[in-house]
Amino acid sequence: MTIDAVYLLQLTLNGITLGLLYALIAVGLSLIFGVMEIINFAHGELLMLGAFAMAFALPVTGLLYWPAMAAAVLCTMVAGFVVYETLLVRLKTDEFERSILITLGLSIVLIHVMQYFFTATPRIIDTQYGFDGVDIGSIRITWTRVIGAVAALVAFAGLYLILRFTQFGRAMRAIAQNREAALMVGIRPRVVARNAVVLAAGLCGLAGAAIAPIQLVTPYMGQFLIFKAFALVIIGGLGNIPGAVIAAIALGLIENWIGGFFTIAWQDASVFVIMIVVLFLRPDGLFKRGGMRVG
Amino acid sequence: MTTAPALELVTVTAGYGDNPIVREFSARLAPGSITTLIGGNGAGKSTLLRAIYGTNRMFGGQIVFQGETIERLPPWERLKRGIGFVPQGRCNFPAMSVAENLKMGCYTLPAAKHAVAIDRVMASFPMLRAKAKIDAGNLSGGEQQILEMAMVLLVEPSLLLLDEPSLGLSPKMQGDVFATVQRIAALGVTVLIVEQNVRGALLISDRALVMEQGRLFMEGPAKEVRTDPRIRQAYLGGNIQQTAA
Numbered sequence: 088m089t090i091d092a093v094y095l096l097q098l099t100l101n102g103i104t105l106g107l108l109y110a111l112i113a114v115g116l117s118l119i120f121g122v123m124e125i126i127n128f129a130h131g132e133l134l135m136l137g138a139f140a141m142a143f144a145l146p147v148t149g150l151l152y153w154p155a156m157a158a159a160v161l162c163t164m165v166a167g168f169v170v171y172e173t174l175l176v177r178l179k180t181d182e183f184e185r186s187i188l189i190t191l192g193l194s195i196v197l198i199h200v201m202q203y204f205f206t207a208t209p210r211i212i213d214t215q216y217g218f219d220g221v222d223i224g225s226i227r228i229t230w231t232r233v234i235g236a237v238a239a240l241v242a243f244a245g246l247y248l249i250l251r252f253t254q255f256g257r258a259m260r261a262i263a264q265n266r267e268a269a270l271m272v273g274i275r276p277r278v279v280a281r282n283a284v285v286l287a288a289g290l291c292g293l294a295g296a297a298i299a300p301i302q303l304v305t306p307y308m309g310q311f312l313i314f315k316a317f318a319l320v321i322i323g324g325l326g327n328i329p330g331a332v333i334a335a336i337a338l339g340l341i342e343n344w345i346g347g348f349f350t351i352a353w354q355d356a357s358v359f360v361i362m363i364v365v366l367f368l369r370p371d372g373l374f375k376r377g378g379m380r381v382g
Numbered sequence: 383m384t385t386a387p388a389l390e391l392v393t394v395t396a397g398y399g400d401n402p403i404v405r406e407f408s409a410r411l412a413p414g415s416i417t418t419l420i421g422g423n424g425a426g427k428s429t430l431l432r433a434i435y436g437t438n439r440m441f442g443g444q445i446v447f448q449g450e451t452i453e454r455l456p457p458w459e460r461l462k463r464g465i466g467f468v469p470q471g472r473c474n475f476p477a478m479s480v481a482e483n484l485k486m487g488c489y490t491l492p493a494a495k496h497a498v499a500i501d502r503v504m505a506s507f508p509m510l511r512a513k514a515k516i517d518a519g520n521l522s523g524g525e526q527q528i529l530e531m532a533m534v535l536l537v538e539p540s541l542l543l544l545d546e547p548s549l550g551l552s553p554k555m556q557g558d559v560f561a562t563v564q565r566i567a568a569l570g571v572t573v574l575i576v577e578q579n580v581r582g583a584l585l586i587s588d589r590a591l592v593m594e595q596g597r598l599f600m601e602g603p604a605k606e607v608r609t610d611p612r613i614r615q616a617y618l619g620g621n622i623q624q625t626a627a
Binding site: 254267268274275 | 435437456457458461462466467468469472473474475476477478482485486487488489490493530533534537
């Protein structure tokens with residue numbers, strides 16, 4: 088097999104954009120885990136809702152990308168709010184098993200409700216940018232990918248600023264680091280948990296909206312992403328946000344490289360092989376664990 | 383007690399899940415006093431402090447703070463009313479800097495008051511200013527204890543509940559912590575303290591409450607309690623006068 092440098096660079100760029108979108112999902116999962124100590128197995132479905140919201144908003148906005156993306160983010164944030172207030176709010180801190188059943192159940196219900204109303208037929212989503220792109224030498228990258236990556240980077244910067252410099256965000260880190268100390272300073276855990284779920288849902292909505300024009304939109308699109316995102320959260324060091332971002336970009340790259348040179352079946356398997364190897368070598372993940380570290 | 387009590391506990395029964403640990407406990411704390419709560423392991427001392435702050439389950443009784451019954455209020459509402467609680471063990475945010483920990487201590491204060499409050503506690507505890515950028519988890523045990531008290535003092539509570547503040551500290555650091563408690567009380571703050579170093583705590587206290595199996599066993603001025611033969615036998619194991627000297 089000969090490796091063409093241009094082809095490799097193309098795969099690398101695609102990998103980075105895909106990795107950044109994975110990172111949005113993993114970071115949201117990490118946020119919810121940090122604050123509530125639960126794994127939200129319906130997280131992938133929030134992404135799917137974001138993608139569908141994008142798909143339905145685009146015709147309304149006359150294919151304008153940004154307003155449709157804003158609508159998709161808002162839509163998933165509302166969905167996150169409803170999921171928290173109707174289901175997750177009832178969970179107590181020591182009910183991890185119940186949280187798995189509730190979120191997994193929700194995931195299955197959401198998939199099938201969406202399939203019932205909108206069928207399982209994959210949708211191709213068109214935007215104002217169509218398949219236009221930017222050419223760098225003989226490499227081509229579509230605007231939808233560039234914008235998706237930039238939107239993810241802006242979201243990370245925003246999230247960093249929120250977690251680092253606002254009481255709203257610091258309270259999330261505080262609960263993740265020491266629940267009792269959080270009560271000591273007067274933090275209301277449920278309010279912070281709700282904020283974290285809504286924020287994480289917004290990140291998922293952004294990822295869904297950005298992925299919609301890049302991949303096919305189906306009710307099942309989020310199903311495998313949750314397992315990948317979960318793997319990333321563990322590889323990145325449970326609760327370490329920059330760790331999850333780095334792991335996600337690495338995953339996007341590896342997936343694209345493997346997918347570019349081998350059959351597609353290897354792509355998904357590779358993530359989990361890597362996760363198993365990493366956890367064998369470093370049981371706590373690649374980076375320092377816990378505390379919802381932001382730097 | 384002639385003045386209205388800062389805190390009044392009326393037949394408080396509290397615990398966790400379905401298990402009451404503290405049973406029908408009644409006591410009154412005078413404003414600005416230091417009271418030590420003494421008792422063996424599992425007597426319910428920490429459970430009582432948690433019940434006063436609202437982080438466990440109340441089965442019955444009343445908690446009256448500054449004339450208001452508060453037993454149905456969540457912890458953050460009690461904090462807003464002036465009850466500060468420093469739980470046992472390390473109770474800070476280890477992956478945040480000292481400055482960020484203090485910011486979190488201001489959580490229930492309006493943003494405009496944060497800087498003034500942080501300046502005030504940093505003036506009281508200069509170590510916090512010197513180590514403002516260091517992660518709390520990298521401070522020594524004694525420094526972490528001071529930080530935790532400072533985090534609660536930011537909101538200027540009128541009642542401070544301290545659970546084992548000197549646990550795991552060197553004798554020198556224990557002395558510093560007790561001196562700090564005395565300084566806090568001198569400002570008019572009522573202090574209720576649970577301490578494994580009963581001797582040290584009694585020496586700085588005005589009164590003592592002795593708890594056995596969740597119930598009030600004895601109460602009185604700290605001086606009397608620390609010379610009571612039963613207390614010396616059970617909790618002091620030696621001559622208190624010698625230690626004081």
